[in-house]
Amino acid sequence: MSIQKLIASDFSSEYTFDTSRSGGAGGQHVNKVETKVELRFPIGESRLLSEDQKTRLRVQYKNQVNQDDEWVLTEQSTRSQVKNKELLLKKFKRLLAEGLKTPKARKKTRPSLAKIETRLKKKKQKSFTKSMRGKVDY
Secondary structure, X not given: OOHHHHHHXXXXXXXXXXXXXOOOOXXXXXXXXXXXXXXXXXXXXXXXXXXXXXXXXXXXXXOOXXXXXXXXXXXXXXXXXXXXXXXXXXXXXXXXXXXHOOOOOOOOOOOOHHHHHHHXXXXXXXXXXXXXXXXXXX
16 A cells, blocks of 8 residues: 555554643643643554554654653643644654654665765865964974
């Protein structure tokens, strides 16, 4: 399954939302309302992802995966719980797409002869400049 089709598929049955009070400024209202939204996605229990994709996500986002093998994302940038949920879902899909991309294989290359010569000329010039910094005999 391609990454685009996978991202477009419905993950809503696999993740859960938790809410809590946001930190920071906001006055009396922020102390009463739970606007911070937390998305918990159990990677190991996902039926839509293959084992290779699960491993890739665990490695890519190792600092966001807890000991229960849950990928935890939070959002608290706005004062609206609904808006934070929408932003969090966009963030989840974006990070999922980035995490599932296979990195391009690096092609081995060698520096050209001209580049090597240029580097050696610069090294000689730098060496000469530094050697001239010594004590001066009169």
